[in-house]
Amino acid sequence: MKNGSLNILIGGPAGSGIEKSGQVLALSFVRAGYFVFSNMEHSSQIRGGNNFLRLRIDENAHEVHTEETDAIIAFDKQTIDEHIHEVVEGGVIIFDGESVEIGNGVDSRFRGNDNNGVVKMIDVPLKKMASEDFGNPLVANMISLGVLFGLTEFEMSVIRGVLEKIWGKKGAEIITMNLKALDAGKKIADEKWTKGFVVKMPNRVDSRLRGNDTKSGNDSRMFLCGNDALCIGAIKAGCKFVGEYPMTPSSSVLHFMAGWAEKYGIVVKHVEDEIAAVHSVIGAGFAGVRAIAATSGGGFALMSEGIGLAGMNEVPIVVVDVMRPGPATGLPTRTGQGDLQFMIHAGQDDPIKIVLLASSPEECFEMGFEAFNLSEKYQLPVIIGYDKYLGEGYYTVPAFKKESLKIDRGKLLSASELEKISDYKRYLRTDDGVSPRAIPGQKNGIHRATSDEHTEYGEICEDAENRKAMVDKRMKKMEMALKELPGPELIGDADADITFVTWNSSVGACLEAAEILREKKKNINVLKIRTAWPFHKKETKEILKKVKRPILVEQNYNGQMGALIAEQTGIIIQEKILKYDGRPFTAKEIIENLK
Amino acid sequence: MTNLKDLETRDKSNWCPGCGNFGIQTAIKQAIVNLSLDPANVVISTGIGCGSKINQWIETYGFAGLHGRSLPVAMGVKLANHNLTVIDVGGDGDGYGIGMGHFIHNMRRNFDMTYLVENNQVYGLTLGQTSPTSDKGMKGPSTPFGIIEDPINPIRLALSSDCTFVARGFAGDIPHLTGLIEQGISHKGFALIDIFQPCVTFNKINTYAYFRQKVYKLEEAGHDATNLGEAFARAGESEKLPIGIFYKVEKPTYESSDVGLKDGVPRAQVDISEIDVSEVEESFM
Ligand SMILES: Cc1ncc(C[n+]2csc(CCOP(=O)(O)OP(=O)(O)O)c2C)c(N)n1
Numbered sequence: 040m041k042n043g044s045l046n047i048l049i050g051g052p053a054g055s056g057i058e059k060s061g062q063v064l065a066l067s068f069v070r071a072g073y074f075v076f077s078n079m080e081h082s083s084q085i086r087g088g089n090n091f092l093r094l095r096i097d098e099n100a101h102e103v104h105t106e107e108t109d110a111i112i113a114f115d116k117q118t119i120d121e122h123i124h125e126v127v128e129g130g131v132i133i134f135d136g137e138s139v140e141i142g143n144g145v146d147s148r149f150r151g152n153d154n155n156g157v158v159k160m161i162d163v164p165l166k167k168m169a170s171e172d173f174g175n176p177l178v179a180n181m182i183s184l185g186v187l188f189g190l191t192e193f194e195m196s197v198i199r200g201v202l203e204k205i206w207g208k209k210g211a212e213i214i215t216m217n218l219k220a221l222d223a224g225k226k227i228a229d230e231k232w233t234k235g236f237v238v239k240m241p242n243r244v245d246s247r248l249r250g251n252d253t254k255s256g257n258d259s260r261m262f263l264c265g266n267d268a269l270c271i272g273a274i275k276a277g278c279k280f281v282g283e284y285p286m287t288p289s290s291s292v293l294h295f296m297a298g299w300a301e302k303y304g305i306v307v308k309h310v311e312d313e314i315a316a317v318h319s320v321i322g323a324g325f326a327g328v329r330a331i332a333a334t335s336g337g338g339f340a341l342m343s344e345g346i347g348l349a350g351m352n353e354v355p356i357v358v359v360d361v362m363r364p365g366p367a368t369g370l371p372t373r374t375g376q377g378d379l380q381f382m383i384h385a386g387q388d389d390p391i392k393i394v395l396l397a398s399s400p401e402e403c404f405e406m407g408f409e410a411f412n413l414s415e416k417y418q419l420p421v422i423i424g425y426d427k428y429l430g431e432g433y434y435t436v437p438a439f440k441k442e443s444l445k446i447d448r449g450k451l452l453s454a455s456e457l458e459k460i461s462d463y464k465r466y467l468r469t470d471d472g473v474s475p476r477a478i479p480g481q482k483n484g485i486h487r488a489t490s491d492e493h494t495e496y497g498e499i500c501e502d503a504e505n506r507k508a509m510v511d512k513r514m515k516k517m518e519m520a521l522k523e524l525p526g527p528e529l530i531g532d533a534d535a536d537i538t539f540v541t542w543n544s545s546v547g548a549c550l551e552a553a554e555i556l557r558e559k560k561k562n563i564n565v566l567k568i569r570t571a572w573p574f575h576k577k578e579t580k581e582i583l584k585k586v587k588r589p590i591l592v593e594q595n596y597n598g599q600m601g602a603l604i605a606e607q608t609g610i611i612i613q614e615k616i617l618k619y620d621g622r623p624f625t626a627k628e629i630i631e632n633l634k
Numbered sequence: 635m636t637n638l639k640d641l642e643t644r645d646k647s648n649w650c651p652g653c654g655n656f657g658i659q660t661a662i663k664q665a666i667v668n669l670s671l672d673p674a675n676v677v678i679s680t681g682i683g684c685g686s687k688i689n690q691w692i693e694t695y696g697f698a699g700l701h702g703r704s705l706p707v708a709m710g711v712k713l714a715n716h717n718l719t720v721i722d723v724g725g726d727g728d729g730y731g732i733g734m735g736h737f738i739h740n741m742r743r744n745f746d747m748t749y750l751v752e753n754n755q756v757y758g759l760t761l762g763q764t765s766p767t768s769d770k771g772m773k774g775p776s777t778p779f780g781i782i783e784d785p786i787n788p789i790r791l792a793l794s795s796d797c798t799f800v801a802r803g804f805a806g807d808i809p810h811l812t813g814l815i816e817q818g819i820s821h822k823g824f825a826l827i828d829i830f831q832p833c834v835t836f837n838k839i840n841t842y843a844y845f846r847q848k849v850y851k852l853e854e855a856g857h858d859a860t861n862l863g864e865a866f867a868r869a870g871e872s873e874k875l876p877i878g879i880f881y882k883v884e885k886p887t888y889e890s891s892d893v894g895l896k897d898g899v900p901r902a903q904v905d906i907s908e909i910d911v912s913e914v915e916e917s918f919m
Contacts, residue, residue: 070919261918271914277906279894280714282706299914306713306894306901311739315706318699322679322710325697326718327902330710348700438915446907478902479695479711479718482674487689487696490682498645499690499698 040109040129042239043073043098045191048122050091051114053084059205060112060180061092064187066201069262069435071194072243074100077262077433078623083287083371089117098243100435102399102547105625109238110190112183116140128157129237133186135179136162159235161186163227169220178220185224190232191240195225260437265429266333268400269359270295271439272407273331274303277446278357280330281307282319284338287371288427289361292333313338317345317358324354325488327451327478329411333359335427336378337368339385346420347386350513352488353466353474355414355449359423361430362543364621373621374427376543376594379603382424383572391513393417393520394572397425398546400434402569408444413524416449417516418476424571426594428623429544450475457483464495468508472515517573524570526578531564533585537633540583540612541592542568542600544623549592551626552633568600580608590614592629636667640693647691654805654831654842655685658752661808662721663692665815676719679708681733683725684759685752685831702732705740705749712745715900716889719819720747727757730766730786741797741824743888748818748825751788752805754833755840762836769839789869789880792826793862799825800865800881804849805832806842810877817879823887830875845875852878 047064049057058079065075073096081090093104108125111118113134119141126132134141141160163186165179188195198221202214263271270292283293297307306323310316316332323330334342339360349356360382364375382394393413397403403425410421452475457463460475465486467474474495477484491499492506500506529538531553539549546567553563566582566589583589583604591601591612596619598612605611616632618624641663649655666676676694680686682701689696695718699707708722729737729751740749756774757763763776767788771780792800799821803811811829818825830849832842857878858864865881889895 259919261915263918267918271911274914275909275911277904277909279901279904279906280710282710301893301896302913303909304894304897304899304901304904306892308709308713310706310709311735314703315709315736315739318703318706319710319713321699322697322707322712323714323901324710325707326677326711326714328714329906330714344700345703348703352697352699438912441911479677480675480715480902482672485674485693485695487698489690489696489698490700491698496644498643499687 040127040238043241045096045238045240046105046107046109047094047096047112047187048091048108048125049112050089050118050122052087053081053090054086055114056177056180057090057092057114060184061094062205063184063198063201064094065262065433066204067193067198068096068240069260070201070244071197071240073097073240074435075262075433076101076104076435078104078428079431080622081372089115089121091118091122096240101551102434102544103551103624103626106627110187112187113139123158126158131159131161131190131232131236133161133163133183135165137164138166159232161232163224168223172223173216173220175216178217181217181220182224185221186228188221189225189228190236191238192233193240194242195221197242260435262433262435263400264291264431264433265397265400265403265425266291266361266431267295268403268439269407269423272404273357273411274299274305275441275444276329276408276411278329278331278411279305280320280323280328281305282310282316282323282330282332283308284310284313284316284334286335286338288363288431289333289335289359291431292359313341314345317342317356320356321345321349321352321354324349324356325352325478329415331357331359333361335361335363336365336381339378339381343385346392346422347388348490349420350386350391351490353418353513354488355418356420357410357414357423358420362424362426364619370621374594374623375619375621376426376545377599377619378424379571379595379599382422383603389514390572391419391517392572393419393421393524394570395421395423395525396542396569396571397423397429398543398567398569399429400436401439403429404439412447413520415451416447416473417520418449418473419516426543432544449473452477452481452484454481457481465497466493466495466509466512468495468512471519472512473519521573521575524573524575526570526575527582528567528569529564529582530567532562533564535562535564536587537561537563538566538586538589539563539592540566540568540589540600540604545592545594548624548626548629552629555626555630571603574603574607576607579604580610583608583610588614590616590633592616592624594618594624636670636673638663638667640673641666643691643693645690647687649684650835652834653684654754654833655688655752657805657808657811658750658829658831659688659691661811661815662688662723662750664808664812665819666694668812668816669819671719675717676721677711679704679711679720679722681724681728682759683728683757685723685725685754686728688723702728703736704728705733705736708747709740709743709745712747712889713892713901715902716746716895717900721750721819722747723750723752725758726751726753726755726767727765730788738791738795741792741795741826744798744823744885745889746822746887748815748827750815751826751828752831753788753828754831754837756833756836758833758836772839787869788826788828790866793866793869793881797826798823798883798885799879801825801827801879802877803827803829804845804877805829806845807849807877810851814879821882823885830877848875849877850874852876852880
């Protein structure tokens with residue numbers, strides 16, 4: 040435990056306001072200059088069960104949670120039973136003894152009898168205070184947060200702005216009541232507990248520069264999830280059509296885009312199924328509009344034939360697969376990396392598509408932007424794949440870098456360019472495989488985009504020679520695209536003794552594991568794979584040939600990235616740390632698995 | 635001015651001689667000419683089947699997609715550029731079988747588009763299996779003992795799905811069909827035109843002669859196309875088969891109600907070179 044670093048777990052049944060409480064805590068600490076990483080583990084039910092949210096608050100940024108917890112806010116017994124062993128010495132558990140029953144056995148259950156009393160049980164009559172003092176049982180959560188703010192001697196003035204942001208629309212009364220509830224909690228902490236809790240969280244933002252909003256501060260940072268970051272990239276890229284069917288953990292893309300639809304003039308259509316989603320996106324892409332469909336594995340399965348269609352008809356589209364464990368319904372609200380091979384091979388025959396793998400919110404943003412350029416430059420579907428942990432995990436990041444971003448619509452023809460073409464061929468064979476593209480409404484560019492094999496004009500054609508030439512043409516585009524796709528990235532000392540080979544959010548856990556082990560004089564680097572298809576054979580092989588001891592780290596049973604690397608480079612990575620229980624890696628877990 | 639010659643393609647159609655699709659193709663072209671539509675502003679979306687090949691042989695923009703999926707593509711095109719005239723054409727297997735879900739949902743959305751179903755009551759391209767509209771008892775390679783299910787009644791389905799323009803044509807009466815297509819395209823909303831399309835190779839029951847003997851024109855029978863109840867009753871007739879407009883009503887189109895399109899500019903024409911996302915970013919601070 041140390042000042043400026045606080046790990047919190049809030050747990051309780053679904054519907055007990057865990058997410059809102061987490062949001063208040065997270066935004067308060069972000070605005071006070073901290074980096075917050077937050078992830079929610081929840082079950083696929085709307086009420087009941089046991090959900091919990093972790094907040095890792097630190098002076099430095101983290102992209103992975105840790106199970107070592109300083110403070111728990113427990114709204115049910117299960118939270119205490121299941122997580123008390125994670126609380127570090129000197130940590131606290133805030134709970135309401137009147138509604139959360141804890142037997143006398145708590146201390147003894149905690150690491151055995153010899154640890155008696157190392158965790159402080161802060162029993163606060165939250166419900167009673169909420170209804171008796173505030174006449175509103177809903178503020179119980181705020182009282183518990185107040186206790187925590189009090190323990191850490193957090194500067195309460197920061198919080199008003201946060202509440203205004205979250206509840207602004209509901210009016211000043213609600214905000215005042217919640218502030219009072221926070222104060223009531225803080226008072227309890229101040230009176231009884233503050234001295235006993237060693238972690239203090241002073242304001243890290245220069246108060247002279249800080250108003251109620253961070254904009255005027257010197258440190259404006261966003262607190263957002265991977266899906267949010269992707270959406271910002273897509274909006275920036277000029278995406279104007281979203282065709283989607285809700286599926287956890289991708290639905291927030293649909294909700295986000297719908298929320299901004301009016302402001303940015305985006306047509307957001309919740310359609311009848313994922314088949315309609317991908318085809319409506321294809322229709323929009325064909326008509327010259329940048330379009331996206333996000334889904335998870337099951338919906339992606341329904342999109343498979345459509346993704347092949349976009350490849351065949353050379354239509355630019357962007358599809359996002361936010362992965363959860365499968366097959367079938369699998370674990371709807373949990374995380375996994377099991378769709379790698381599926382994303383590559385969804386659709387018949389050899390894949391005509393680009394598959395990008397994001398491993399951080401920054402990459403979600405960049406890929407969310409660049410995918411549209413790539414899809415229009417090479418006139419094919421671009422898939423972005425990442426796991427639920429990244430998609431729904433919350434990160435603290437500065438405003439994204441946008442200076443170098445440029446819209447590139449590839450060989451999309453202007454009216455005047457089209458006018459000069461006398462015999463327009465939509466699928467003209469060119470050196471780079473990419474044909475000049477006309478869109479409906481343009482004169483002189485009339486054509487049919489055809490899912491049967493076709494001539495350069497787009498006419499159905501079964502001729503063997505034509506078939507071969509058109510396959511070669513489409514594959515040429517893949518070859519050209521590969522040159523500008525993000526290649527394998529070796530992070531850390533090139534001379535390291537061990538190399539974690541990994542992708543998606545597992546990168547964050549690997550990087551932290553490497554950092555922890557560095558202190559123990561172990562030299563470890565991380566090979567991050569950013570493009571799954573087409574594959575950087577040469578570059579990956581060159582790196583892996585030099586690596587001393589590669590270890591594959593990913594979240595599926597077969598080690599799909601390892602299989603892809605073996606298939607593409609001939610190099611078989613023997614050592615594997617694989618996880619497929621639906622729960623994300625921690626650095627500690629990776630270290631424990633390292634022999 | 636567009637004339638029929640402008641709508642001719644390099645390729646010639648390869649349907650069986652006498653196929654009902656020839657009549658439908660002619661009627662579509664004639665309707666485009668009669669309405670003076672610029673072929674560059676017309677998109678014909680199709681699925682897969684004999685009938686779906688139709689856009690190969692009409693010189694407008696066209697998207698030949700997958701079996702049963704022409705409507706969602708048409709929806710995407712319309713929402714991307716609502717200034718285009720969007721016509722969707724496909725077989726009864728395509729629209730009433732594999733694509734049924736899209737059919738119903740697009741009717742209730744009321745996009746301004748026209749959907750022509752070449753209803754030959756068989757699966758032509760896959761060699762003559764029965765289709766969702768095959769007469770009960772009809773035999774085919776997949777139902778050698780006769781189909782057990784009752785056929786779908788697409789007109790009644792459309793009426794109960796709040797389709798705003800419900801009509802039926804006959805490929806053997808091209809002038810009448812042309813008129814229906816013109817009215818369907820002119821209608822501001824989703825227009826369904828189910829078309830009796832004799833398949834001369836696989837359907838020996840529902841032939842030209844069969845339809846010539848059975849069809850009558852609704853407009854000549856004093857049908858009131860604003861009366862939903864009457865439309866529903868007529869749609870159930872089987873002794874005589876009505877063609878013409880069963881029902882027509884005006885309702886706001888989907889594209890006129892979408893917040894993303896409230897400036898009225900087709901999305902395909904919006905400048906996307908400099909989009910400022912700072913407001914979105916600030917919402918996360
Ligand atoms: C997903 C899928 N399933 C099956 C097929 C095979 N298939 C092609 S056309 C067709 C049916 C054609 O019947 P219909 O739509 O009535 O058109 P018609 O050929 O009679 O004009 C089928 C089943 C396919 N192309 N795609």
